[in-house]
Amino acid sequence: MTLEDVSAVAVAGDEHEACAHARRMMAALGFPLHEPGMADTPARLVKALRELAAGMREDPGRHLEITFPPESSDPGLIAVTNVPFISLCEHHLLPFTGTMTVAYAPAPGAPIVGLSKLARMAQGFAARPQVQERLGEQIVDALHSRLESLGAACHLSAEHFCMTLRGIRAAGAKMATLHLKGVFRTEPVMRENFFHLHSSGA
Numbered sequence: 001m002t003l004e005d006v007s008a009v010a011v012a013g014d015e016h017e018a019c020a021h022a023r024r025m026m027a028a029l030g031f032p033l034h035e036p037g038m039a040d041t042p043a044r045l046v047k048a049l050r051e052l053a054a055g056m057r058e059d060p061g062r063h064l065e066i067t068f069p070p071e072s073s074d075p076g077l078i079a080v081t082n083v084p085f086i087s088l089c090e091h092h093l094l095p096f097t098g099t100m101t102v103a104y105a106p107a108p109g110a111p112i113v114g115l116s117k118l119a120r121m122a123q124g125f126a127a128r129p130q131v132q133e134r135l136g137e138q139i140v141d142a143l144h145s146r147l148e149s150l151g152a153a154c155h156l157s158a159e160h161f162c163m164t165l166r167g168i169r170a171a172g173a174k175m176a177t178l179h180l181k182g183v184f185r186t187e188p189v190m191r192e193n194f195f196h197l198h199s200s201g202a
């Protein structure tokens with residue numbers, strides 16, 4: 001099989017060039033692509049990267065466009081906790097995975113968003129080459145600007161495989177980040193309520 005041979009793994013039309021490059025890269029690194037089990041590995045690698053970076057090809061903020069009328073004139077604080085996410089470290093293209101707590105404070109009278117959309121939006125931003133700091137920032141920015149909310153908050157905790165499986169191999173180490181906007185930054189009570197919901201996990 002030559003390096004340019006098309007793999008038996010079905011790939012999208014625009015992925016053939018990526019597969020040929022992946023095959024060359026793996027061959028240059030000495031991977032035994034002649035072994036039957038590895039013949040299709042370059043194509044699988046391309047498909048896996050495409051899947052993990054699917055958020056590059058969408059606007060994750062669009063999930064916040066599906067809203068409902070408010071239930072109360074004093075909507076308080078709405079949070080979703082323990083949402084799992086998978087992201088791709090932009091330095092190594094290795095995953096970082098963990099959980100997030102995402103919250104926003106709707107303006108009185110403003111529409112509210114469906115609960116699952118908070119997770120869809122956040123997971124969409126995660127599905128891009130990222131650093132954790134930017135991911136948290138993009139999540140609170142979307143909640144603050146697209147919903148015109150009084151404030152937004154995001155706590156992320158994740159294991160970075162580039163740090164736990166290779167390099168320093170600090171097994172069990174996690175990165176924690178916190179991003180606060182609007183009333184979560186200016187009003188200590190809102191911040192305390194966010195931490196309370198986050199740590200109680202409910």
Ligand SMILES: Nc1nc2c(ncn2[C@@H]2O[C@H](COP(=O)(O)OP(=O)(O)OP(=O)(O)O)[C@@H](O)[C@H]2O)c(=O)[nH]1
Nearest residue numbers: 089090091092130131132133160162163166167168
């Ligand atoms: N701040 C931040 N750093 C990250 C994130 N993901 C990976 N990194 C770090 O990015 C850095 C890249 O450093 P380099 O020295 O260029 O890469 P490297 O030689 O592979 O570094 P080592 O991991 O120390 O072996 C590493 O320190 C990673 O731990 C992230 O989300 N945020």
Ligand SMILES: [Zn+2]
Nearest residue numbers: 089091092162
């Ligand atoms: Zn990394």
